[in-house]
Amino acid sequence: MSHTLAYVLGVIVLIIGIGLSVALHELGHMLPAKHFGVKVPEYFIGFGPRLWSTRRGETEYGIKAIWLGGYVRLLGMLPPARADHPDKPGSMIAEARAESLSELGPGEQDRAFYRLSTPRKLLVMAGGILTNLALGIICLTVALGVVGQPAYTATLSSVSECVSSDIDAGAACTDADPTSPAAAAGLRAGDTITSWDGTPTTTWADVQAAIAAAGTEPAAVVVDRDGQELNLTVTAVEVPRTVYDAEGNPTTDDSGEVVTQLRPYVGIGPSLGTVRTSPGDIPQVVGSAVGQTLKAIVTLPVGLYHAVAAGLGLEERSPDGLVSLVGVGRIAGEVSSAGAGTGTGLPLSVRLFYMLNLLGSLNLALFAFNLIPLLPLDGGHVAGACWEGIRRVWARTHRRPDPGYADTARMLPVGQVVFYLLIIMAAILIWVDIVAPI
Incomplete structure (x- = not known):
């Protein structure tokens, strides 16, 4: 699917979701109003020109062109003016009252919302x-x-072929570089690690913690490959890795040199997925x-x-x-x-x-x-x-x-x-x- 088509599809899905949310919001008003006897002449999703409508009983249901909201019209939202406090003739308030009550017939006054x-x-x-x-x-x-929630999972997206000279920089493999522990053990992209050195793993954080705990000792690793359970043995090697701060920036010492720390290295990368x-x-x-x-x-x-x-x-x-x-x-x-x-x-x-x-x-x-x-x-x-x-x-x-x-x-x-x-x-x-x- 092209980038533009996927972008438009995302916007369309959002618009449909907003339309459904508005429809249910207005339904939340209309259903109890009808249950209590209020007269409801219109229920519309959207504003502007009418695209479609149908009448069921006394209510017209429909869709309008601009999906930026919706409305349900309840008659009698505004009460009549009090005798001791009349409205100014022709004022906005007087006109609004008249419009609110205009469609209620002589025998329908009790169906006004204000009642x-x-x-x-x-x-x-x-x-x-x-x-x-x-x-x-x-x-x-x-x-x-x-x-x-989006998270890195225990399913592998990549397996390094070697232990390169500069792992953090993603240096390419050379003939002089040793084979990575992951490749030597037979791990493949797409494998899901279910346990590492006896520790069950469901997330990438679990895998990282288990690798660190096992150190450079041989570790029994169980993976799921296309529905088949495989038992492998992986022996990590210790390599210098860059130390990052809480914001993800490389840490430097007083001389400005990047700080490194020896850590167990296997040569695997996680895939992005979701974790419940x-x-x-x-x-x-x-x-x-x-x-x-x-x-x-x-x-x-x-x-x-x-x-x-x-x-x-x-x-x-x-x-x-x-x-x-x-x-x-x-x-x-x-x-x-x-x-x-x-x-x-x-x-x-x-x-x-x-x-x-x-x-x-x-x-x-x-x-x-x-x-x-x-x-x-x-x-x-x-x-x-x-x-x-x-x-x-x-x-x-x-x-x-x-x-x-x-x-x-x-x-x-x-x-x-x-x-x-x-x-x-x-x-x-x-x-x-x-x-x-x-």
């Missing part, structure tokens, strides 16, 4: 948010526990991902500042910082096309891990973002329902009249400002992802 009890409002509006949380957890759990995370460790890893996502939302202004600074060339772009859908699409394309057409591409399992991790992270971001208690986000409606419930409980406990529905329509001007701020933020992040991509 629901506080717990039911919370279930409807939190349904989409919790759906994204569940999707994020599922994607990350499958990526970690079923597919596995222990079931007991998955909750901690997923919990950490949820916590980091929530932290990113809380520190959103700081993250945006650093993104702009990176776009202006004032600092390096952080791989853990904010990113737009353009940046996410670029990452998906690069993961899908890495090494395509060269024979050195990432294994399918590694690509699958990154795609699931990407979709899981996106769903966690949608979950956290929608917790912001401002319209037009779901969190704004959740906050309105909570405020309504608190006022009514307070009134009951103090034997006061029912204060009525929370008038979320009064927050529409704030919601409009938030909407424009979201557009500006998206535009800024798209610009940063173009000029200073991760």
Whole structure:
């Protein structure tokens, strides 16, 4: 597969994943709303021109051209104006109320969203948010526990023919170089080392530790070759190897010379694959991902500042910082096309891990973002329902009249400002992802 085709395929897979996430998010709103009797005239994935739609009962289901979100239209989201606090005729709030209630017939007033009890409002509006949380957890759990994290495995990708004069520099073999211990023992690329000197090995780190422990003594090595178990004996040799620091840079002494250390050498290289995370460790890893996502939302202004600074060339772009859908699409394309057409591409399992991790992270971001208690986000409606419930409980406990529905329509001007701020933020992040991509 060509690099370009693989790149496009990665972006398409991401778009489909986003579309499914949006569809399920809106379903999380629609199903409880319908269950509680709210009238739902439209359920659409995407915005802009209608590509396809069908009507089932009173609801039109469909797909629109721009897959940057979706919506489910619940009638009566805004309550009528209070008699003691009427709207200004022709105002944005008055028009929004009229539109919200216009499709409810004379016998359907009880089907307005605003007529629901506080717990039911919370279930409807939190349904989409919790759906994204569940999707994020599922994607990350499958990526970690079923597919596995990218890691070097106990399967060999290469076997050196000799002990060259400069191993770390990858010097070519000469006639004067001795045969490597791996080649002398009969190891081959594609062999999977299942034990070394009696120690079971499942990862490359296990193999490295076992080689170091065995030293230069003959070691019994069991390998799996094309489904057949073979028993070999490998005797490592001691060679000087470069010492690296924690950041992967060669360590030097006071005179500037590279520091070396004698270590057992076999002459084998690992293949890249995936290693499954222990079931007991998955909750901690997923919990950490949820916590980091929530932290990113809380520190959103700081993250945006650093993104702009990176776009202006004032600092390096952080791989853990904010990113737009353009940046996410670029990452998906690069993961899908890495090494395509060269024979050195990432294994399918590694690509699958990154795609699931990407979709899981996106769903966690949608979950956290929608917790912001401002319209037009779901969190704004959740906050309105909570405020309504608190006022009514307070009134009951103090034997006061029912204060009525929370008038979320009064927050529409704030919601409009938030909407424009979201557009500006998206535009800024798209610009940063173009000029200073991760």
